[in-house]
Amino acid sequence: MTGHRHDHAAQGRAPTGLSAPPAATDPRQLWEQRYGDGQVWSGRVNTTTAALVDPLPPGRSLDLGCGEGGDVLHLARRGWHALGVDISTHAIARARQAAADRAHKLTGTAAFHALDLSADDDAWDRLAGSGGLDLVTASFLQSPVALDRARILSRAAHALAPGGRLVVVSHGAPPAWAPPEFADDPARFPSPQDELDTIGARGCATGLRVLIAEQRDRPATGPDGQHDTLVDTVVVVERL
Ligand SMILES: C[S@@+](CC[C@H](N)C(=O)[O-])C[C@H]1O[C@@H](n2cnc3c(N)ncnc32)[C@H](O)[C@@H]1O
Numbered sequence: 001m002t003g004h005r006h007d008h009a010a011q012g013r014a015p016t017g018l019s020a021p022p023a024a025t026d027p028r029q030l031w032e033q034r035y036g037d038g039q040v041w042s043g044r045v046n047t048t049t050a051a052l053v054d055p056l057p058p059g060r061s062l063d064l065g066c067g068e069g070g071d072v073l074h075l076a077r078r079g080w081h082a083l084g085v086d087i088s089t090h091a092i093a094r095a096r097q098a099a100a101d102r103a104h105k106l107t108g109t110a111a112f113h114a115l116d117l118s119a120d121d122d123a124w125d126r127l128a129g130s131g132g133l134d135l136v137t138a139s140f141l142q143s144p145v146a147l148d149r150a151r152i153l154s155r156a157a158h159a160l161a162p163g164g165r166l167v168v169v170s171h172g173a174p175p176a177w178a179p180p181e182f183a184d185d186p187a188r189f190p191s192p193q194d195e196l197d198t199i200g201a202r203g204c205a206t207g208l209r210v211l212i213a214e215q216r217d218r219p220a221t222g223p224d225g226q227h228d229t230l231v232d233t234v235v236v237v238e239r240l
Helices: 027-036 047-053 070-077 089-101 123-128 149-158 192-199
Strands: 060-064 081-086 109-114 133-139 160-171 208-221 227-239
Touching: 027 089, 047 070, 047 133, 047 160, 047 208, 047 227, 060 070, 060 149, 070 081, 070 089, 070 109, 070 133, 081 089, 081 123, 089 109, 133 149, 149 160, 149 192, 160 192, 192 208, 192 227
Parallel strands: 060 081, 060 133, 081 109, 133 160
Antiparallel strands: 160 227, 208 227
């Protein structure tokens, strides 16, 4: 899967959430265990996300479930004042190290905070700041254990400044190598309409304009080197 952070072939892993069963049911414990074993992602930006954010002028951004920070660093290289938050302190430590290592390449700024987005409602005022955010990204903010995506993504949409965008990229279909118990679970693979419902962006009185709600293909390589096409669900909404 060239050019994509979910480079599972290189690491012999199925996409997160498709490797059964999860080692823990507590979200913090599960993600700390996953990141505690060493680097999980490639460190590169997610290609689907990059295609959506690269045309935008830099401003203040927030990445939800930023993992090891590849998307945040990409934005900071392009002049954004980019913040990433994640439940895992291991992931955040790795992202901070990556930012320090690449500081000379950043024309903007990259900062990272450990935060449980399902639990900490008070954090949103701090995250949004007084003027609101120009961009919120959520790349594969999906989990095999409890994650209140509806609450998180609707809060994110309300943290936008007027004209600001929420960009959500999710696994839209199982890869060929997913075990049947995961492939047969539609809740793991939201459609664009599912995502609009989750965000609360359907209807006329939402204060949001839907710019993109579709599925996009990208080439991928499975854990045993098999080639496949993965489907990403892509939703972009703009605050009016
Ligand atoms: C599938 S990974 C995607 C990581 C990264 N965005 C990427 O594309 O590589 C999902 C991420 O969500 C994070 N996460 C899960 N539950 C969370 C929560 N309640 N609050 C914040 N982050 C969470 C995980 O730690 C993990 O880094």
